[in-house]
Amino acid sequence: MDVSQFPSPSFILEEEKLVANLEKIAGVQAAADIHIILALKAFSMWPMFPLVGKYLTGATASSLGEARLIFEEMGVKAHTYSPAYLPEEFTDLLKYSSHLTFNSLSQFHQFQEEINSSKVSAGLRVNPEYSEVETDLYNPASPIGRLGETRPNLPDTLPQGIDGLHFHTLCESSSHTFERTLAVFEEKFSTYFPQLKWVNFGGGHLMTRADYDRDHLVTVLKAFKARHPHLQVIMEPGSAIAWQTGFLLTRVLDIVENHGVKTAILDVS
16 A cells, blocks of 8 residues: 555555454344444544444444434434433433433433433443453443442332443453353343343454454354343444554654653654
């Protein structure tokens, strides 16, 4: 590839590599009969949204701007999640969302009347308190973490209007890590499943990495669906979408050296 034709700095996406990733992910989606959606936090190059929409069933947003972007550029309503929602934006957020997940029961109760009077399907993020992420800073399943309700905090029956449960504790993880995480989630929260319409297994499924076992993932998902056939399964892989599909083009503008250490100054600072 002749990179001289591109301005610096630029993100260069190789479309054929993106298509190859999407075909792999769509293969899992079809084989397991689930819904896989795009997570904007990992890939938000919106000119590619029409292409992504040919393979996946939607996208997930974490703000009003992202939800609107999905609606306008992909032509679908967003699966929306945020740790907290702004009251002044909530009505507009509902216009662009098909599913909306709350981080806590207190947030759900704050907006319960408005969301129950809409056509948006409400969910609750839960914390299974299990994660194989080794860096504490990146571990969303800490028992004292802020992301999702732990089982001891929940009542025996979920409030009316909650259709789904969502967890996200993976980070560029394997299908086997997902399998172990799913077992904990099921053990702690399956008593709620009869009340639900859907479950969202979040992101962190790096299913386009060369060593990822997609066949095993399909087997795990099929087994779950066999145990709970009434539940729609949603996954939202992030980095898997654009994994190794391009590069950042930049220039070295200067090299600064101090005490024998050279530092390149780039035009992406």
